[in-house]
Amino acid sequence: MMSTYYAGLLADVGILLLGALSVYIILATGQLSLGNAGFMGIGAYLTSYLTVTMGVPLTLALVIAAAASGAIGVIIGFPALRLRGIYLAMATLGFGEMVRSFFLNFDAMGGAGGFHGMRHVSLGYIWTWAAAILLLVAILEHSQIWLELRAVRDDETAAALVGLDTTTIKVGAFGFAAAVAAIAGGLFAHHHVYIEPGNFSFERSIDFVLAVILGGSTVGAGALVGALLLVMLPEHLRFLADWRFAVFGGLLIAMLLVRRQGILDRSLFRFFEFRRSA
Amino acid sequence: MLLQQLVNGLTLGAVYTLIALSFSLxxxxxxxxxLAIAELFMLGGYFGFAAILAKLPLPVALLAGMAGAALVAAVIERVGYQPFRDAPVVTPMLSTLGFSIILQNVATNIWGSDPLQLPDEVFGARFTLGPVSASAMQLTIVGATVVLVALLAFVVQRTALGRALRAVAENRDVARLLGVSAGPLTLLAFMLSGALAGAAGVLIGLHYAAIxxxxxxxxxxxxxxxxxxGGTGRIWGALIAGPLIGVAEVMTTAYGGSQIRDFVVYGLMIVILLLRPQGLLGGARTEQGPRV
Amino acid sequence: MTGKQQPRLEAAGITKMFGGIRALNDISLEVLPKQIVGIIGPNGAGKTTTFNVITGAYRPSTGEVRLDGKAVTAEPSHLIARAGISRTFQNIRLFGDMTVWEHLLVAQPHSDFTLRRLLPTRWADPQAFRRAEEILEFLKLADVKDRIARSLPYGIQRRVEIARAISARPKLLLLDEPVAGMNHDEADDIRRLILTLRDSGLSILLIDHDMAFVMNLCDYLYVLDFGVMIAQGRPDQIRSNPVVLDAYLGHAT
Known part of the structure; x- marks a missing residue:
């Protein structure tokens, strides 16, 4: 029998996994987003509004929130096409802070005081979503569209010149990522049954990025490893309690120095595929 | 009232200017x-506080904050930038993020997460000129900022060092061809930038009397x-943008509602990124067409 | 070159200004179906700029580009590619960490909104798989199928780039210095490959510096110098053209 304590941790892993996947999807096109907590916040508030105020069932509310956030992601994705690298990172950072600031002033849902009244969801429910989306990403990774994403990341000009519509591909990735982050937000709200704007700050976006970079930035499963690492490692290394962030910061730098692609990478998977077919 | 807000805004703007200069260097x-500049700024504040609490005079506290932050910046340059100088631009940004996380954690463990307060007797005096009143602290902050910016301007514009820095900024490859060795220069740029952030930290600590x-x-x-x-490619844009945003912030807080200010500031940033990446006052865009 | 046949590619009166500099000045050229056409000229003559205008990377200041009689001037690059123009680059541009096989797969034409693009290609689009395999065989790349393309020797990287270009099923193939930096045997390989591609129905427009290579291969030549078309004709006409000789010898000194 699992203790409630562990159940809480595993729920955190599932939610972080979804947030990390949302960063991973944008990273697949070669762009780093430092504002995905913003999409998560949109998802959290919208889902909570739908379930608490409108009485919509949670699953439907999550789907609606994902669609709405995805649409916002697409709308933001178009101007974002003009920006690259650091500039896009700064713009997404600004977007995240704008969303946080918006909810801080959104008195209809509590403003700085936060919003509550959500019904607690089970661990199984959270992981059904997390596993389904991880599986979806894993399937997409073997599809034509993912190859196109990688081509766009590597060389946009060459990609366009073999007929790839780079605009649609990048904007689509942004929208998909925004939808996934919104689901993370909706689940977060119904796990903690209380949300406030501070839950969706820059630090949250950074957690997503950390999970992806540590776990492996070239395969979706890396987000799972990263999320487990970020949540579980401090629990098992109690002496780390006060220093866990310093340790993660150090790990991040060390990882960039010795293994930039993160713990898992594509060649590792290729190796296993080779073994299987041999 | 309006003038008073202007003075308050300029004080905040002075601190913004210093940190923004630190980023843009x-x-x-x-x-x-x-990204670690944010924490260098925070560290500078703590170093400065330590000096003031040890009854050292303000200029010494300022220097302590600058020197401490510059040293940490040097470590960041060696470990977090040098190994990645040929990597995609996002990689060194991530490694500085790593430092940022470490430094914040270290500061929390050393000084605790509660605000550290300055005793009241430090800088209590106020000066009044007509309807406007400025504390000694505000004058100190603006004055120190002006001196530091003038010093930086001298170093960058008038010295051989500054010329080399500008050459590297203009074109790294050409600078290398001309025999300007980039290694020591990047270290220097990081340390100068750290010193500015450290100074800003000391000053903001004085401003809020807490950190x-x-x-x-x-x-x-x-x-x-x-x-x-102010414009990412140009160092001096911050001189205009800092006071501008400082004043705008204080004004929206005074007349609007304190919370929409962040929304406005970041909104403005995104608009500038999209429409005028060369900054508010920047010259012509230098972006080239697709290179094939 | 009498115009009974509808040309595959026509570029008519192309001028391209960069700031005040006239990089291309009223350039016109055409490529007929199953023809191999070369553009030659000294460095900086505007050859690659011409390619960039044709593929939509640059918008010409004046002039029109037509493919099979249909204007494609300054359309987005991916639409021009889908209309039937593929190219390779002077400095090979392959996708960073992709295998040779993935290069062929990614360039296969797909309609925009189908479930096919979202499901594993192996099951969803066996046709694309088969076409990619054919090209793999055709370009003798089967041995290196699963290697990361950029880790391969230079000559093979060129073949991969050509393979990627023809995977998009073009009608017209633009080759930017296909034999630059190759030894004689490798260059001869590429020459035979180009002839085979032509025989399979492709039109080819290529740029190169290697005069012997161009003269041996092309049906028709255009000579550019400082953005101006100074001569055109069959290789034997070009070889004896005094204007061309002057341009080349003049630059050589």
Whole structure:
């Protein structure tokens, strides 16, 4: 029998996994987003509004929130096409802070005081979503569209010149990522049954990025490893309690120095595929 | 009332200017966003506080904050930038993020997460000129900022060192061909940038008479916006953008509602990134067409 | 070159200004179906700029580009590619960490909104798989199928780039210095490959510096110098053209 304590941790892993996947999807096109907590916040508030105020069932509310956030992601994705690298990172950072600031002033849902009244969801429910989306990403990774994403990341000009519509591909990735982050937000709200704007700050976006970079930035499963690492490692290394962030910061730098692609990478998977077919 | 807000806004703007200059020194010269500057700023504040609490005079406290932050910046340059100088631009940004996380954690463990307060008797005096009153602290902050900016301007514009830095900023490859060795220069750029952030930290600590380990993220992120509004490629844009945003912020707080100010500042940053990446006052765009 | 036949590619009166500099000045050229056409000229003559205008990377200041009689001037690059123009680059541009096989797969034409693009290609689009395999065989790349393309020797990288270009099923193939930096045997390989591609129905427009290579291969030549078309004709006509000789010898000194 699992203790409630562990159940809480595993729920955190599932939610972080979804947030990390949302960063991973944008990273697949070669762009780093430092504002995905913003999409998560949109998802959290919208889902909570739908379930608490409108009485919509949670699953439907999550789907609606994902669609709405995805649409916002697409709308933001178009101007974002003009920006690259650091500039896009700064713009997404600004977007995240704008969303946080918006909810801080959104008195209809509590403003700085936060919003509550959500019904607690089970661990199984959270992981059904997390596993389904991880599986979806894993399937997409073997599809034509993912190859196109990688081509766009590597060389946009060459990609366009073999007929790839780079605009649609990048904007689509942004929208998909925004939808996934919104689901993370909706689940977060119904796990903690209380949300406030501070839950969706820059630090949250950074957690997503950390999970992806540590776990492996070239395969979706890396987000799972990263999320487990970020949540579980401090629990098992109690002496780390006060220093866990310093340790993660150090790990991040060390990882960039010795293994930039993160713990898992594509060649590792290729190796296993080779073994299987041999 | 309006004039009073202007004075308050300029004080805040002075601090923004310093941190934004700190960001844009590294960004303008090396094209790298050093996210750890936010924490260098916070550390500078703590170093300065330690000096003031040890009854050292203010200029010494300022120097302590600058030197401490510059030393940490040197470590960041060696470990977090040098190994990645040929990597995609996002990689060194991530490694400086690593430092940012470490430094904030270290500060929390050393000084605790509660605000550290300055005793009241430090800088209690106020000066009044007609309807406007400024505390000695505000005058000190603006004065110190003016001196530091003048010093930086002298170093960058008038010295051989500054010329070399500008050459690297102009074109790294050409600078290398001309025999300007970039290694020591990037170290120097990081340290100068760290010193500015450290000074800003001491000054903001004086301004609020308190400091916390989280002040870096709050004000540092804002300073990134200030840098962008001033223009990322140019160092001096921050001189206009800093006071502008400082005043705008104080004004919206006074007449609008304190919370919409962040929304406005970051909104402005995004608009500038999209429409005028060269900054509010920048010259012609230098972006080239697709290179094939 | 009498115009009974509808040309595959026509570029008519192309001028391209960069700031005040006239990089291309009223350039016109055409490529007929199953023809191999070369553009030659000294460095900086505007050859690659011409390619960039044809593929939509640059918008010409004046002039029109037509493919099979249909204007494609300054359309987005991916639409021009889908209309039937593929190219390779002077400095090979392959996708960073992709295998040779993935290069062929990614360039296969797909309609925009189908479930096919979202499901594993192996099951969803066996046709694309088969076409990619054919090209793999055709370009003798089967041995290196699963290697990361950029880790391969230079000559093979060129073949991969050509393989990627023809995977998009073009009608017209633009080759930017296909034999630059190759030894004689490798260059001869590429020459035979180009002839085979032509025989399979492709039109080819290529740029190169290697005069012997161009003269041996092309049906028709255009000579550019400082953005101006100074001569055109069959290789034997070009070889004896005094204007061309002057341009080349003049630059050589």
């Amino acid at each position: 590294v960004m303008g010269i090396l094209g790298v966003l050093n 916390t380990p989280y002040i870096g993220v709050e004000i540092g992120l804002k300073a990134i916006a200030v840098m962008v509004v």
